[in-house]
Amino acid sequence: MIPFEHIITLDKTSKTPIYRQIAIGISTAIREGSLNAGMLLPGSRELAKTLHVHRKTVIAAYDELQAQDWISVVPRKQVTVSERIPLLKPQSWEKTTSQTGYHNTLELPFRQIIENTEYDTTTKIPDITIDDGYPDVRLSPIAALLKTYRSNTSRKYAIKTANTGTAQGTPKLRETLVTYLSETRGLNCTADNILITHGAQMSIYLAAQLLLDSDARIIVGQPNYPVADQVFQQTGAQLLKVNVDANGIDTDAIELICRKKKINAVYVVPHHHYPTTVTLSVERRMKLLELSKQYFFTIIEDDYDYDYHYTSSPYLPLASSGHNGNVIYIGSFSKILDPSLRMGFMIAPQNFIVQCTALRKLIDVGGDGYMQNALATLIQDGELKRHLKKAKKCYHQRRDFLDALLQEHLNPYISYTLPSGGMAIWIRLCEGYSLSRFKTSDYFHIARMDSEQNAFRFGFASLNETELTEAVLYLKSILHNT
């Protein structure tokens, strides 16, 4: 006699209907080999009695199992496991009653992206988090954005336009950016030169996939944005590191390398370099463009932080100069609106954009067309510009406020150069003080520390004056007491 009361565990509090639980229990037992092809099952009346349920519930379960070919039912005669089920090695009853879960590991070979597979399951958010340069979402024009978003989803034509060309970006947003990029960055391009991505990161990823392989070499800054380094490494390319000083990446060192080796690409962060916040000087910008023409390498210009300048206008991008089209320009709206929104763009020659778009389709089909069109409206209405003006003023004040706090409280322990823009200060600890003191706890967390440089990024834009004060006083208490 088959112990159905053990095979089928009913949970009357579950949202899964009882009849479905019965069907699942029986099909699981068949799949796991406890019930074999041709085996006789109890009649509905009998099974209902065993399980303490109504007979109609069992009939519904049998109906479903029959519809899916798990069982054969001869009405008023017998119910058997379908003959077409392949014969499986029978398993013990005990094994069947424990549900098959996903806790086990995949034992088959697969590629490892990271070595450290320690799994951070903490979801507690520290009271004080010093990020590496995030906007303050509380200032963002999200409400205006979502209002347009919502109205777009309720109108037939707006729905269609939002679902057109989302792999490259909706035509509306790309057309809008042509004007926006010309006005803000002196970039001269058409909508065909633009790809809308899920933030600057995706542009880096796409460009790297197309430009690099295991035979290629790319020059990056030292230090550099670590996630970009990881992307380049994944392609198998060789990374050549060049020093970054107060004027940005050392172009003379780049030239020396180019004389000896074939270089495929150079990755630069021209404004507020990550992590050091330095800006690439005019002299080096021009030198870099010259080198790119002379040695035939592509420049990946990651200008993620173009919009925030406090004491002068930003430098025009390399991509706005005479570059023979071999500059891939990367920008982002995530830093303006909200990092979670993940919206950025790549500007490049059309043949490159076509291939990037094709790869992007393979990765995630496309972006959120409603959000793209809502952003276009935000730009056209001047709302984005107004927001930027307001945010710039606010972040400028916060930068200066943090500067004053650092001078007052942390002067003996640190050194830094106040950046002319951006959202973070790069702070070096003085000798004798180590980053290891800033341990992550439930209360406190610093997002970006660099133990090699004994330095960290202090993102000031997302914190108001109270929060900045709290963070600095906490740092002081740690440094003072050691």
Added chain:
Amino acid sequence: MIPFEHIITLDKTSKTPIYRQIAIGISTAIREGSLNAGMLLPGSRELAKTLHVHRKTVIAAYDELQAQDWISVVPRKQVTVSERIPLLKPQSWEKTTSQTGYHNTLELPFRQIIENTEYDTTTKIPDITIDDGYPDVRLSPIAALLKTYRSNTSRKYAIKTANTGTAQGTPKLRETLVTYLSETRGLNCTADNILITHGAQMSIYLAAQLLLDSDARIIVGQPNYPVADQVFQQTGAQLLKVNVDANGIDTDAIELICRKKKINAVYVVPHHHYPTTVTLSVERRMKLLELSKQYFFTIIEDDYDYDYHYTSSPYLPLASSGHNGNVIYIGSFSKILDPSLRMGFMIAPQNFIVQCTALRKLIDVGGDGYMQNALATLIQDGELKRHLKKAKKCYHQRRDFLDALLQEHLNPYISYTLPSGGMAIWIRLCEGYSLSRFKTSDYFHIARMDSEQNAFRFGFASLNETELTEAVLYLKSILHNT
């Protein structure tokens, strides 16, 4: 005398301030080699006269150029191009006056993803579009979703949680899915087994990157979802095609291949196979799981269309059976809510999820945490379930309505099997009728045609009865008149 009136073209209607236009004009001329290091520039008074602007405007431009080290200013004496500018080959004036644009092509070598680089710049949306199986956005609970979204962006704690763990998916959404997937699919997993992606496509991409390389072999259906095939091809892996009949992919044929060759993975679409809409039978499901254990291959189960069944409950996923953890399960919310929302998930053993998450960070950092948490709320409130119930009823009616229309109007020209679920009917044209008749025009477009099978997908879910009638009558007019 340098012709500044030609170097600097002022556009008084532009949103770029005049002083900035002057600065951009001069820095462009320097970058392009028309103005060289040490060259004397006119005084502010003189340049103002040449350009017909106020002198203060020129002073502002010079201030900006000086701040960025383009020029050196000795007050009341002279203005020169900075000596630090590298010497460039002078270019003709004519060349300088034309702006450097992005219309040129990248001449340096890079990887080609697609061969056909014909660039579709049409943005006209046809009046009648037969998609390949899209939900009707007009029914979606987008308003409820956005309401939560908006409220999440205005509360400090909600902002922090939305920006936590977005690479794998917010903890809130993953926790919610543990229950949801257990109730709807009999899946037994923890939040650590879940990765939230930008739709099913991204799950396919990530899994392929980790499982395949140029030494690997993957079995796919013939026909198959073409974008999945492209993803697998990009990895360099060998694709082995196995026939798909009325019961899904032919598992006997898979076994024959496995006996001869090492297979790394098998890709299956178990419900409403794309494009044919067939469902994989119970018999073959069990056989496939057995083969995977015997021959050590990973199953990629793309169950993008689990939620829409009209005449019986869906089959439980392969991933809910005894699979030793070697099933990568892929699901999507894009088909429930809106294709543009791009939200899906992957269920896999934890060690695999860790590596997928690491790769995903490199691709686009993470998803939209507000949207993820808003979706979690939608599920917890039961709103998603209510929507699904409503949508299922509506799509069921539309399927039957289309069935009746096809019988009435297109019977002589076509054949099809009515699918038990999903959002599309796979329609074969009878001999003598060719797909080439359905040319895309400004008025009409079919998203998915298969010339090899002489068949197309008729997505019925997104069209109401009026729209379905219009589309069928248009098809009839084409087929009748040829």
